[in-house]
Amino acid sequence: xxxxxxxxxxxxxxxxxxxxxxxxxxxxxxxxxxxxxxxxxxxxxxxxxxxxxxxxxxxxxxxxxxxxxxxxxxxxxxxxxxxxxxxxxxxxxxxxxxxxxxxxxxxxxxxxxxxxxxxxxxxxxxxxxxxxxxxxxxxxxxxxxxxxxxxxxxxxxxxxxxxxxxxxxxxxxxxxxxxxxxxxxxxxxxxxxxxxx
Ligand code: SF4
Numbered sequence: 001x002x003x004x005x006x007x008x009x010x011x012x013x014x015x016x017x018x019x020x021x022x023x024x025x026x027x028x029x030x031x032x033x034x035x036x037x038x039x040x041x042x043x044x045x046x047x048x049x050x051x052x053x054x055x056x057x058x059x060x061x062x063x064x065x066x067x068x069x070x071x072x073x074x075x076x077x078x079x080x081x082x083x084x085x086x087x088x089x090x091x092x093x094x095x096x097x098x099x100x101x102x103x104x105x106x107x108x109x110x111x112x113x114x115x116x117x118x119x120x121x122x123x124x125x126x127x128x129x130x131x132x133x134x135x136x137x138x139x140x141x142x143x144x145x146x147x148x149x150x151x152x153x154x155x156x157x158x159x160x161x162x163x164x165x166x167x168x169x170x171x172x173x174x175x176x177x178x179x180x181x182x183x184x185x186x187x188x189x190x191x192x193x194x195x196x197x
Contacts, residue, residue, distance in 0.1 A: 006035055009110050013087060019103035021088035021096075027054035031083035031111060033076045038187040039179075040117035041082045042108065043158065044126035045096045051089035056082050061159035065123070066197045068159070068173060072180040073192025083111055085130050095126055105130070118187055120151055121179060124158025139168075143175035145182060152182065 013030045016022065029046040032055050049059035057065050057076075066076070074080050086096040086104040096104075112120070122128035128136040132146060132153050142156045156175040157168050183190050 006114055009107075009114065013107050016087070016107070019088075019100050021086060021090060021100055021104075024091050025088035026051045028087050029054055029056050029084060029089075030087055030107075031081060032056055033081035034079060035081055035111075035115055036189075037079055037081045037115060038118045038190045039074065039080045039121070039183060040112065040115055040119070041080060041121045041123055042127045042131060043082070043084045043123040045084045045086040046089040047093050047160075048089070056084055057159070061163055063197075064162060065159040068176050070195065070197045071173070072176045073194050074180075075193060075195070075197075078193050079190050081111075081115055081117070083108055085127055101126075101130055117151060119145075119179070119182060120153045122153065122155040124155075124161060127158075128155030142171060143178050145178075152186070154179065154182075 010030050014028045016028060029050050043056060046056060047059065049062070050056055056062075069075055069080065076082055085108060086100050087107055088104075090096050090100065120131065122131050125136065125138050128138060132148070132155050136155055138155055138157055143154065145152045145154050147153075154175065157172040162169050162172055180192070183192070
């Protein structure tokens with residue numbers, strides 16, 4: 001990957017004001033992780049903590065995500081990249097509007113074009129509906145891998161939803177185990193690393 005392209009993308013995204021969310025954000029939350037990863041996670045958008053810190057999935061749901069990742073050898077520090085459909089926080093944590101998603105999706109497209117992940121995992125309904133299929137039902141279709149172009153895609157529960165409905169955690173964890181199997185099958189550069197979080 002040409003670093004210039006990646007650095008340029010980050011720099012430009014951080015000053016984007018293409019949609020109205022620019023006026024209420026604290027930070028643009030571009031993404032976090034290793035841009036050379038073969039596995040990419042996509043959520044819907046920053047919440048309050050993410051907006052303040054400028055990093056996706058921090059706070060309680062981020063800690064849960066990090067624990068689930070660590071259990072299958074994945075970590076934002078080493079071997080995955082995490083981004084969102086919209087890079088600026090929708091006020092009061094509402095879902096990003098279709099127009100906001102449309103305005104922001106080109107940033108995600110640019111990130112994906114540079115990273116070229118083999119697997120994309122959508123965290124929650126908004127991301128799965130936008131990326132996998134508009135009628136995606138997380139409770140019914142979670143954990144199923146679907147090939148789109150050269151990329152395998154899978155939708156699973158959003159960690160914030162798991163905090164609200166802890167009874168869904170075993171299903172989500174099973175999805176992460178399936179993900180690990182898939183990584184072992186098709187990824188050639190992803191070293192799984194088991195460390196405490
Ligand atoms: S949400 Fe996306 S399109 Fe809108 S201002 Fe932020 S970075 Fe730009």
